[in-house]
Amino acid sequence: MKSFGKFAVLAVVVASFLAGGIALADHHAVKVAKKDGVGSYLTDIKGMTLYNFKKDTPGKSACEGGCLANWPLYFVESVAAKDGLDAKNFGTITRADGKKQTTYKGMPLYFFIGDKAPGDTNGQGVKDMWSVVNP
Incomplete structure (x- = not known):
């Protein structure tokens, strides 16, 4: 009977650990949202829109200094x-x-400080340099 008790405790500990891992994974999730006039686009887990900068190249960000004040990475x-x-x-x-x-x-992916609520896409088309990220 003692062996069963130890097994039950171990099972609870493992289940708790796995549940925590799942919550952590969800915390880092990227989702797809859809909006009329914009189409499908990527958001973080909170629903905040992710953007691309046209001056960036694969693997390299061109947004520096003041740019990052408005477009946090x-x-x-x-x-x-x-x-x-x-x-x-x-x-x-x-x-x-x-x-x-x-x-x-x-x-590279960015947020826009002009987006205040989940689903906002206020950065779309800014200066013809910024766009939502299409999946």
Whole structure:
């Protein structure tokens, strides 16, 4: 009977650990949202829109200094891809300033300070240089 008790305690500990891991993965999830006039686009787990900058090149960010004040970089250690996204399309770069940034298909990802609520896409088309990230 003692063996069964130890097994039950171990099972509870393992289940708790796994549940915590799932919650952590969801915390780093990227999802797909859809909006009339914009179409399908990527968001973080909170529903905040992710953007690309036309001056960026694969693996390299061109947004520095004042640009980052308006377009904060998006970074998570690892992405839990949701909504049919492939986690293999996400990566990480180290920027010239030494900060890490998450990429999608090699292109750096950003938020826009003009987006105040989940689902906002106020950065779409800004100066014809910024766009939501289409899956």
